[in-house]
Amino acid sequence: MxxxxxxxxxxxxxxxxxxxxxxxxxxxxxxxxxxxxxxxxxxxxxxxxxxxxxxxxxxxxxxxxxxxxxxxxxxxxxxxxxxxxxxxxxxxxxxxxxxxxxxxxxxxxxxxxxxxxxxxxxxxxxxxxxxxxxxxxxxxxxxxxxxxxxxxxxxxxxxxxxxxxxxxxxxxxxxxxxxxxxxxxxxxxxxxxxxxxxxxxxxxxxxxxxxxxxxxxxxxxxxxxxxxxxxxxxxxxxxxxxxxxxxxxxxxxxxxxxxxxLAHASETKGSLVLDDGAVRAITQGKASLLAAGVSGVEGTFSAGDPVDLVGLGGTVVARGLVNFDATELPAMVGRSSRDLAAALGPEYEREVVHRDDLVVL
Structure with a gap:
């Protein structure tokens, strides 16, 4: 069969x-x-x-x-x-x-x-x-x-x-x-x-x-x-x-x-600009995306929406489902999970994009 x-x-x-x-x-x-x-x-x-x-x-x-x-x-x-x-x-x-x-x-x-x-x-x-x-x-x-x-x-x-x-x-x-x-x-x-x-x-x-x-x-x-x-x-x-x-x-x-x-059916609502270390961690190390690796936020999106993950040179390297609204992320950019938890609360300690919700393009 x-x-x-x-x-x-x-x-x-x-x-x-x-x-x-x-x-x-x-x-x-x-x-x-x-x-x-x-x-x-x-x-x-x-x-x-x-x-x-x-x-x-x-x-x-x-x-x-x-x-x-x-x-x-x-x-x-x-x-x-x-x-x-x-x-x-x-x-x-x-x-x-x-x-x-x-x-x-x-x-x-x-x-x-x-x-x-x-x-x-x-x-x-x-x-x-x-x-x-x-x-x-x-x-x-x-x-x-x-x-x-x-x-x-x-x-x-x-x-x-x-x-x-x-x-x-x-x-x-x-x-x-x-x-x-x-x-x-x-x-x-x-x-x-x-x-x-x-x-x-x-x-x-x-x-x-x-x-x-x-x-x-x-x-x-x-x-x-x-x-x-x-x-x-x-x-x-x-x-x-x-x-x-x-x-x-x-x-x-x-x-x-x-x-x-996620790779082929979704239309992204925005993008996150990643530093070089985050790009390597995602494309080579199979890591989740943390706020510390984000250097910029573009577009209007809500938690759960698909977004592009972009290197500093403008190349889209991955796509994922973001865990935060676009309005929340600017205050989180470049900060460690421990720092975010202490300053904003434990709910901000989680990944920006979890590895299970991410596909490398």
Missing amino acids: SRVVVKVGSSSLTTDDGHLDHAAIGPLVDALVEARGRGDEVVLVSSGAIAAGLGPLGLGARPRDLATQQAAASVGQGALLEFYARSFAEYGLRVGQVLLTIDDVTRRSHYRNAHQTFAKLLELGIVPVVNENDTVATSEIRFGDNDRLAALVAHLVHADRLVLLSDVDALYTGHPSLPDSVRIERVGGEDDLVEVDVTRVGSAVGTGGMVTKIEAARIATAAGVPVLLTNAAQAHEALADEPVGTRFEPTGKRRPARLLW
């Missing part, structure tokens, strides 16, 4: 006028059910909520402003999940909706809840249907595209592989429409991407493109999860692990899942 995360894009699920394409969704569900029949556990990351809301709202194209996008997502998400629920029910399977924002997976308690929800759904035999929570997400707390979301979910649920289904059947050395373009069957590292065409942008109803898919593959493979990129029409072959599309081989080992989310 293996666990597979499958991502399908808006262009594969909707018609040109924004309505759900039932004829396209049916075969996708069939392929997922086949995989379940082989004993695989399946998590579906599905775009299409905003696109599915365009038709009912009478919108001819994807709106540019966030408020209208959220209104379309509110209408479309229900229609999308309803169709998935009816389609899977024909095979005796149930679906469970999981809507995520970046906050849900970078703050410790939220992250733990998300992990436990996925674990329980899979234990109960439910097919999780995942999407970004477009209805409430602000521009500051968005994943930006479901390709990246899928890569992060694949690591969160400890998937054995990630399948990205698009409107393109593989990576090519040139634009897919050109006769001399050649399909790239395998990507083993960055050197294999030198001649890859990334000029194809996302469709009119989606946000992704080849760049986002390559970035998603980088995130997943760096964390030890192999990736297969192909089109939705080859979902059956992809899930059966047949030789279709482009395969991205793992380039790294699994790391603590929450740190992967």
